[in-house]
Amino acid sequence: MTIFDVLFPVLFIWGVYVGVGSLFLYFIQQKLKRQTEQPTFLFLIGQWFLLGAGVVTFVQFICAVIGIPLLFTHVVFGVIACIGILKQTRMRYSFSKTSLVFVLLLPFLFVLAMRLVSKPMYTWDSIAFWTPKMFALWQDQRVFPYSFESFNHPEYPLLLPMVGATTYTLFNAPNEVAVKVALFGFSLALLFLFDGLFSKRVPFVGRLGLLFFYTSLFIVREHMVGEYAGTADILVGTYIAAGSICIFLRRPYEALLFWAFVPWAKTEGSVWVLASFGLTALFYFRDLLKERWRLIVPILFAGGWMVYTKLLGMSSQYFKFSELYARPWIEYFVYAIHSFREEFRNLEKWNLLFYFFITAVLVQIKYILKNKEALIVLGSLLAQICSYLLIFTITPEEQATFIAAAISRLTLHLAPTVFAMTVYVVGLRNKHD
Amino acid sequence: MIGKLQALLPLLGWFYLSALGIACISYIFSGNVRRRYLQLVVIGCLLAASYLSYQSIRQELSFLPEVKKTIKHPFREKIIETNGGEFELYYEKIRPLLTEKERVYLIGQHTKIYHFARMYLYPHGVSFFDTLQMPSPGVYIMSDGEEKNVNKSDIIYKGSGIIAVRVNDPVKGQE
Numbered sequence: 001m002t003i004f005d006v007l008f009p010v011l012f013i014w015g016v017y018v019g020v021g022s023l024f025l026y027f028i029q030q031k032l033k034r035q036t037e038q039p040t041f042l043f044l045i046g047q048w049f050l051l052g053a054g055v056v057t058f059v060q061f062i063c064a065v066i067g068i069p070l071l072f073t074h075v076v077f078g079v080i081a082c083i084g085i086l087k088q089t090r091m092r093y094s095f096s097k098t099s100l101v102f103v104l105l106l107p108f109l110f111v112l113a114m115r116l117v118s119k120p121m122y123t124w125d126s127i128a129f130w131t132p133k134m135f136a137l138w139q140d141q142r143v144f145p146y147s148f149e150s151f152n153h154p155e156y157p158l159l160l161p162m163v164g165a166t167t168y169t170l171f172n173a174p175n176e177v178a179v180k181v182a183l184f185g186f187s188l189a190l191l192f193l194f195d196g197l198f199s200k201r202v203p204f205v206g207r208l209g210l211l212f213f214y215t216s217l218f219i220v221r222e223h224m225v226g227e228y229a230g231t232a233d234i235l236v237g238t239y240i241a242a243g244s245i246c247i248f249l250r251r252p253y254e255a256l257l258f259w260a261f262v263p264w265a266k267t268e269g270s271v272w273v274l275a276s277f278g279l280t281a282l283f284y285f286r287d288l289l290k291e292r293w294r295l296i297v298p299i300l301f302a303g304g305w306m307v308y309t310k311l312l313g314m315s316s317q318y319f320k321f322s323e324l325y326a327r328p329w330i331e332y333f334v335y336a337i338h339s340f341r342e343e344f345r346n347l348e349k350w351n352l353l354f355y356f357f358i359t360a361v362l363v364q365i366k367y368i369l370k371n372k373e374a375l376i377v378l379g380s381l382l383a384q385i386c387s388y389l390l391i392f393t394i395t396p397e398e399q400a401t402f403i404a405a406a407i408s409r410l411t412l413h414l415a416p417t418v419f420a421m422t423v424y425v426v427g428l429r430n431k432h433d
Numbered sequence: 434m435i436g437k438l439q440a441l442l443p444l445l446g447w448f449y450l451s452a453l454g455i456a457c458i459s460y461i462f463s464g465n466v467r468r469r470y471l472q473l474v475v476i477g478c479l480l481a482a483s484y485l486s487y488q489s490i491r492q493e494l495s496f497l498p499e500v501k502k503t504i505k506h507p508f509r510e511k512i513i514e515t516n517g518g519e520f521e522l523y524y525e526k527i528r529p530l531l532t533e534k535e536r537v538y539l540i541g542q543h544t545k546i547y548h549f550a551r552m553y554l555y556p557h558g559v560s561f562f563d564t565l566q567m568p569s570p571g572v573y574i575m576s577d578g579e580e581k582n583v584n585k586s587d588i589i590y591k592g593s594g595i596i597a598v599r600v601n602d603p604v605k606g607q608e
Contacts, residue, residue, distance in 0.1 A: 006508075039479065050556065057553060070438065108490065110492075111493055111497065112493065112545035114497070114500050114501075114504055115493070115496055115500050117504060118499075118500040118503045118504050118511070119503065119511060119514075119515045120508070120511055120512045120515055120516065122515050122516055127516075127545065127548045127552070128548050131552060132548070132551065132555065134556050135552050135555055136556070139555055139556060140556070150551055150555075150558060150559070151551070151552075151581075174506075174524070174553075175508055175509050177511060178508075209483070212486060213486050215492050216486040216489040216493075217489065218489055218492075221489070221493060266574070282440060345448065351482055351485045351486060351489070352478060352481060352482045355478075356478070356482070357449060359452070377453065
């Protein structure tokens with residue numbers, strides 16, 4: 001089996017996500033009684049893909065719990081996706097020159113894709129729990145309470161394993177290369193969203209430069225195609241950034257929908273959901289009050305897996321508050337802060353991203369304080385970093401080793417949003433002038 | 434006194450020192466000079482970021498010769514090249530030999546191999562022991578050096594330096 005055999009089933013999976021996402025977004029916009037202007041057509045594709053992937057995998061999970069096989073639900077979603085795509089073909093979208101950015105970016109994306117398909121998944125996290133969960137879901141086609149108990153982190157959610165298990169099901173074989181290709185769709189979707197956000201703020205050459213800058217970041221490359229492809233961290237970063245881009249474009253309900261899938265990608269995302277939902281409710285109180293019944297949808301997506309794991313009595317091994325009493329925690333806390341400082345200034349991994357971000361926030365602080373969208377995202381970023389500092393302080397594992405193994409992956413959760421926010425914040429001055 | 438104060442400077446780091454320097458100079462100058470100066474700083478930072486991006490892209494391109502070698506390999510070969518023979522051994526050879534709900538015990542195997550085995554043999558449960566012991570019925574997988582310690586008739590697989598032994602009666606198996 002080569003890349004050419006892999007391509008068509010993966011395109012089918014992508015098509016299902018895009019089709020279901022488009023129909024879902026269509027109904028939301030109908031219910032909200034507003035047709036928001038979309039920055040670019042590719043932006044729409046990115047939105048559909050990410051929403052569709054979240055909705056499909058979540059409903060697959062619910063169905064699998066009540067005994068409906070994954071293959072059946074994916075076929076049903078295939079039919080729904082066809083309706084969604086047919087509905088969209090009746091709409092008129094203009095392919096403006098904005099799409100040219102991706103024509104120029106294509107050679108580099110092709111180089112990345114080559115590395116993606118050259119190897120299966122091989123990092124520790126992938127072997128210890130993400131890939132085994134895909135394998136178990138594919139074998140069982142259902143979710144049983146004991147399905148994951150023999151693997152590490154049974155409490156970790158199922159966005160990535162569902163995508164992988166669906167891919168395995170379509171191949172009827174455990175094909176990890178195909179899973180990696182399917183996951184590449186999430187990174188492409190995020191690039192489309194970035195381009196949409198920048199399209200009205202940055203000139204053509206600048207947008208191209210920004211997208212090159214982001215895709216060339218070492219840790220981003222490694223999670224998209226290299227060592228860490230097949231771990232869920234890039235998905236956490238993707239959904240956080242997708243929601244943040246929507247809030248920058250003043251679409252709070254869509255932002256909540258994207259953020260709802262963050263804990264569906266990885267448990268660490270629950271802090272983001274609490275912070276971002278709380279701040280959005282605070283700043284958009286009147287808007288969201290009108291849509292209060294519709295808020296059930298994102299809350300269901302955000303809390304579904306958490307409720308399921310609580311009912312089964314699963315809990316995270318990292319939240320051991322008893323460690324606070326058993327160690328000089330201030331020293332552990334200080335060490336954790338220093339670790340983040342070292343991580344942020346690691347030029348090889350992150351280029352000047354965090355320097356640009358910190359400078360932009362400091363220089364633009366008076367505009368940020370007047371801008372509720374920037375405040376929501378900045379507040380949520382701070383809450384998320386604080387939660388990582390807490391985890392690093394109370395972790396039952398040896399602290400230095402744990403931080404060395406995890407800090408780049410945790411920083412990746414925030415990096416795409418930091419990137420989008422830097423560009424957004426730099427543009428604030430012009431808007432207010 | 435000055436020496437002690439100088440010792441504090443490295444603590445600030447080049448980023449904060451540079452930021453302080455830039456802020457001071459832009460405070461001293463005004464008007465056009467200040468704008469030009471800040472433009473120069475921004476351009477300098479953008480050039481530095483572009484250079485680092487270029488380095489990163491060059492690094493990605495340097496992987497190409499290695500990538501080209503494996504790109505056309507079939508999936509099965511890729512997984513064997515990257516992760517060793519566990520896919521072939523546990524998924525293709527041992528798994529079809531197992532009966533329903535049979536438990537598998539690995540003897541003296543590395544943790545990484547244990548992770549592969551419990552994945553490729555799912556839904557069969559997998560446990561591991563450091564030394565040879567056969568406390569329960571099931572299939573025991575060990576290095577072929579242990580062949581002399583097991584009943585030859587119980588061996589269900591032999592190859593790649595390991596043997597798999599089916600034990601129905603643990604007491605008899607341990608003899």
